[in-house]
Amino acid sequence: MxxxxxxxxxxxxxxxxxxxxxxxxxxxxxxxxxxxxxxxxxxxxxxxxxxxxxxxxxxxxxxxxxxxxxxxxxxxxxxxxxxxxxxxxxxxxxxxxxxxxxxxxxxxxxxxxxxxQPAGQPEPEPIVAAPPPPPPPAPREEPTVAAPEPRRPPTPPAGETLFAGRGPELMDPDATRVEGIAAPSAPAAPAAPPVSDFPAGRFELLVEDEDGTERERFPISRHQSTVGRQTDNPDLRSDLQLTGSPNVSRRQLALVYVEREGRPGFVVYNLGLNAIHVGDREVSGANARQGALDIAGMGEHSTWVAPGEAIRIGGHGPVVRIRDGKAAEKEPEGGGGGGLEINVVPPVDPDATQFG
Structure with a gap:
């Protein structure tokens, strides 16, 4: 027990x-x-x-x-x-x-x-959700009294106005009029921001053990990809299938490429059972059903991740991180050693007071 x-x-x-x-x-x-x-x-x-x-x-x-x-x-x-x-x-x-x-x-x-369960005993009864409580009684409706129809003013005879002594309004003679130009139309609504083009072949998913040893890597070739352990069920099969990861759900993560303030990154949705950890952020699992994936409404189970940030799945890993190949090309080789050192000595003022 x-x-x-x-x-x-x-x-x-x-x-x-x-x-x-x-x-x-x-x-x-x-x-x-x-x-x-x-x-x-x-x-x-x-x-x-x-x-x-x-x-x-x-x-x-x-x-x-x-x-x-x-x-x-x-x-x-x-x-x-x-x-x-x-x-x-x-x-x-x-x-x-x-x-x-x-x-x-x-x-x-x-x-x-x-x-x-001992051999020969019947299967346990499946768990069935309890029926919801009955709805509260509807409030008693009071009889409604129709409001009296408002009185309309009488229609004036042709050629007269409703207000005695007031003639038809005249156009302002001092107003500027430009012939052939129509009245300005309402401003158009701002266009939706364009969707960022996904740079295929730029990003990879690295899989590491808890000690940081790289175990495997996968190219991220699409704007949206799913990550999970290997399975034969086509309804739960992920685009990137991890090996030797029994604690990972068959569909654990969904990676959606989204730039923020010009920086590349991915919105990571947690589709599985175990929580994921990115730094000090913990994202609970949405436990997505099998079949077609619909990430709408999963905002509370997601977080934006920049390339290089570690994503730990569950309490014992594995750890995955997204590698930006373009950023890696810009890193200097050899850690920056072997450069030319230049020392600039300021000139000595001949009129300055000399000590010693």
Whole structure:
């Protein structure tokens, strides 16, 4: 049994929503607990000829009721994400595992508990979102009284005006008139700023370990690109697929080229479950669904990143950064050594007072 309570941090004047803190803090802990359960399940040596005869093993993650309701809308995607993680861990023992989520029966239960379902038992019931509370009763409508129709002034006879003694207004004889020139039209609305042309072949995505060792690099060839770990699912496959990164979602980042004040850079959208860190900025994950990517409305899950800034995914990396090839060409080779040093000695004033 694992009892884990996520930290609470302020969010818009109140406590942070449970779903955000659960995805950021509890999901990595659940993955570690699932890995421990698999290691304990395989601590006893089993002959190789019997390992392949073992059935698919189900790992059950029982969530506290409030946490289960918080993830109910994305329970299927979360089960798929955790199943991918345990399948990779189980491959170390040539075993197949899957994950099922379950709602605890009491509010006093720990945030989550990981257990192995005994063979022959039925599948746990899927988590279903509770029905929304009934809407408040509609306010009683008071009968409305139609307002009296305003009285209109009588139409004057032809040739007369409504105001006695007032004749038709005359044109100012002193006004300047230019024949053949029409009245000025309203000023046109300012045109939208042009979209910056993306310099293909200029930028690369570098992938580094926590110690700064470069692991791989990818050319960024399009104005908008997605980044994630390798997968066979075409609905979640990213443009730039990282290898050896089990903690990275299959679609983790979206990079959109946007210049600011003439400086090149990218708006980085966090599409996955784990938060990303850029300097002292933390960007929560949007947990984007599979299928066509729509980044509209994901502004709170994005930040602008200049080339060279480190982007750490999750709590343990990897670290990715965007390299600007044009800026790298301008850097001097050899660190600036080997130049000519010039010392300028000011001339001596012959009339100045000399001491010593």
């Amino acid at each position: 694992t009892d884990f309570t996520p930290a609470t941090r302020p969010h818009d004047g109140g406590d942070e929503p449970l779903l955000d803190s659960f995805l950021r803090e509890a999901i990595p802990e659940i993955k570690l607990s699932l890995g421990d359960a698999i290691d304990r399940d395989n601590s006893r040596a089993i002959p190789d000829k019997y390992v392949k005869m073992l059935p698919l093993t189900t790992l059950v993650v029982t969530l506290r009721p409030d946490a289960a309701q918080a993830v109910a809308v994305m329970a299927a995607e979360l089960e798929e994400e955790l199943t991918d993680s345990v399948m990779r861990h189980g491959s170390l023992y040539d075993r197949d595992y899957r994950v099922r989520l379950k709602e605890a029966g009491t509010r006093g239960a720990p945030l989550f508990r990981v257990s192995i």
